[in-house]
Amino acid sequence: MASLAHTIPPHVKPEQVFEFDIYADPRISDDVQGSYAEALRHAPDIFWSPLNGGHWLVQRHDLIAEVVKNPAVFSAREMQIPRVKNPPLFIPLNLDPPGNVPYRHVLMPKFSPRAVAEMEGKMRAMAAEIVADVADAGTCDFVHDVAARFPVSVFMEVMGLPLEKLHEFRAIADGFFKAHTNEEYQAASQQIAAIFHELIDFRRKAPGEDLISHFITVDFEGRKLSLEEIMAMCTVLFLGGMDTVTNVTAFTFQQLADDPALQSRLAADPALLPQFAEEGLRMFGVIGTPRLVVQDFDAHGIAFRKGDMVLNALWQSGRDPTRIANPDRFDIDRKDMAHLNFSTGPHLCLGHALARAEMRILAEEWLKRVPSFRAIPGAHHGFRMGTVIALKSLPLQWDIA
Amino acid sequence: MVRIVFRDVAGNAQEINAEPGVSLMVSAKAHGIAGIEAECGGSMVCATCHIYVDEPWFSAIGAAGPIEAEMVEYTRHPRLTSRLSCQILVTEAMDGMEVGVPLSQR
Numbered sequence: 001m002a003s004l005a006h007t008i009p010p011h012v013k014p015e016q017v018f019e020f021d022i023y024a025d026p027r028i029s030d031d032v033q034g035s036y037a038e039a040l041r042h043a044p045d046i047f048w049s050p051l052n053g054g055h056w057l058v059q060r061h062d063l064i065a066e067v068v069k070n071p072a073v074f075s076a077r078e079m080q081i082p083r084v085k086n087p088p089l090f091i092p093l094n095l096d097p098p099g100n101v102p103y104r105h106v107l108m109p110k111f112s113p114r115a116v117a118e119m120e121g122k123m124r125a126m127a128a129e130i131v132a133d134v135a136d137a138g139t140c141d142f143v144h145d146v147a148a149r150f151p152v153s154v155f156m157e158v159m160g161l162p163l164e165k166l167h168e169f170r171a172i173a174d175g176f177f178k179a180h181t182n183e184e185y186q187a188a189s190q191q192i193a194a195i196f197h198e199l200i201d202f203r204r205k206a207p208g209e210d211l212i213s214h215f216i217t218v219d220f221e222g223r224k225l226s227l228e229e230i231m232a233m234c235t236v237l238f239l240g241g242m243d244t245v246t247n248v249t250a251f252t253f254q255q256l257a258d259d260p261a262l263q264s265r266l267a268a269d270p271a272l273l274p275q276f277a278e279e280g281l282r283m284f285g286v287i288g289t290p291r292l293v294v295q296d297f298d299a300h301g302i303a304f305r306k307g308d309m310v311l312n313a314l315w316q317s318g319r320d321p322t323r324i325a326n327p328d329r330f331d332i333d334r335k336d337m338a339h340l341n342f343s344t345g346p347h348l349c350l351g352h353a354l355a356r357a358e359m360r361i362l363a364e365e366w367l368k369r370v371p372s373f374r375a376i377p378g379a380h381h382g383f384r385m386g387t388v389i390a391l392k393s394l395p396l397q398w399d400i401a
Numbered sequence: 402m403v404r405i406v407f408r409d410v411a412g413n414a415q416e417i418n419a420e421p422g423v424s425l426m427v428s429a430k431a432h433g434i435a436g437i438e439a440e441c442g443g444s445m446v447c448a449t450c451h452i453y454v455d456e457p458w459f460s461a462i463g464a465a466g467p468i469e470a471e472m473v474e475y476t477r478h479p480r481l482t483s484r485l486s487c488q489i490l491v492t493e494a495m496d497g498m499e500v501g502v503p504l505s506q507r
Contacts, residue, residue, distance in 0.1 A: 065442060113505075356507070
């Protein structure tokens with residue numbers, strides 16, 4: 001949570017300080033990424049915010065790439081701002097190379113471009129079913145009823161969660177991402193862990209083609225993966241695979257809801273949907289990836305000191321005016337959609353191909369049934385911010401044929 | 402100056418002057434070769450800088466190492482002459498090399 005104390009260590013120069021509360025800055029609105037870009041327009045490329053324990057924030061495309069590709073200085077071991085006493089260890093997220101590499105290779109068979117292409121048919125059927133559940137109603141909360149549901153179904157398919165668990169698991173995931181208090185968060189975390197434990201036990205007896213079975217049987221550098229390793233990977237896949245796709249999709253549809261011309265163009269020509277998804281990714285990044293400085297390092301006039309936290313605000317990378325012309329304009333025809341919303345370097349998001357496919361498929365299935373829609377006027381959507389940005393709701397309406 | 406020709410699936414060719422001593426992926430990105438994504442920037446975790454190396458160059462530079470070979474298997478369109486361009490260090494001896502860019506990287 002936000003801390004009101006101001007922390008400015010002596011190695012930070014006065015001109016490098018820019019006060020910004022990553023958890024509750026008053027300048028941020030429902031157009032989270034747009035208002036973020038506006039709020040930081042005159043902030044230095046790398047600045048020190050004295051709030052939340054004090055931390056650096058990197059907001060330029062090329063500088064973010066530099067930081068995340070230099071794990072010897074900027075470690076992924078800790079990702080909490082402010083720092084916490086016993087930081088969790090997610091695998092492979094919190095392991096610096098080369099430690100993360102063998103785990104990534106364990107995961108690749110289920111997340112590679114080829115694996116994603118093979119899942120396309122199943123994903124399309126899931127998306128169609130979710131859209132069918134609301135299409136005749138003429139109204140829905142797009143976040144709750146559509147964008148949050150689809151990634152849960154895809155996750156269950158990848159992990160091999162039996163379909164009869166769909167409703168139970170969806171409710172637990174919902175509870176987890178809506179948790180406000182530490183108690184709610186702990187309760188939801190325990191429910192999720194219980195589901196994974198149960199599933200691991202089940203797959204030990206009845207192996208299938210799913211990821212859990214793969215975790216249990218795979219040869220990992222001459223040994224089997226431990227239960228702790230499997231649980232740590234399941235957790236990071238859960239955290240990384242759902243809220244992310246949900247949130248980028250939600251913001252992208254908030255944009256699309258206000259653009260009837262683009263709706264009809266996309267509905268008439270689904271071949272444009274990969275560009276649409278990519279432009280959504282560029283404009284509406286939702287992840288910031290923190291790093292811990294593990295050795296003193298001087299670069300770009302900044303004295304990074306051991307123990308400093310650095311937030312790479314990935315959502316700013318696609319809005320970087322030094323990299324992208326008119327970065328705040330949604331334009332599916334632009335040639336350069338450069339962004340780092342999947343990060344880059346050794347921790348490039350494992351799900352980059354899957355996420356792109358999910359966004360494209362869901363948009364296509366949605367537009368087949370609801371080719372024209374609008375946001376319900378006057379509705380306040382609400383958002384969460386921090387190291388993950390989320391839209392809380394998106395009430396839409398459309399005419400039923 | 403090391404001339405390298407990139408060819409897309411339609412046969413359109415683009416010649417670049419690659420920089421010796423850095424990876425072929427870096428030069429391909431610097432020259433904006435279409436279809437070379439290189440999402441991970443050379444960390445060998447994404448396989449989106451996949452290319453096919455024409456003979457006799459493939460035999461001359463050698464096949465992929467074990468980790469690279471595994472990454473290549475996960476691409477959409479692997480072939481026997483597949484390599485990741487981030488793992489090919491350009492040398493003067495590669496002058497005139499021709500490589501193909503796959504139909505898609507993801």
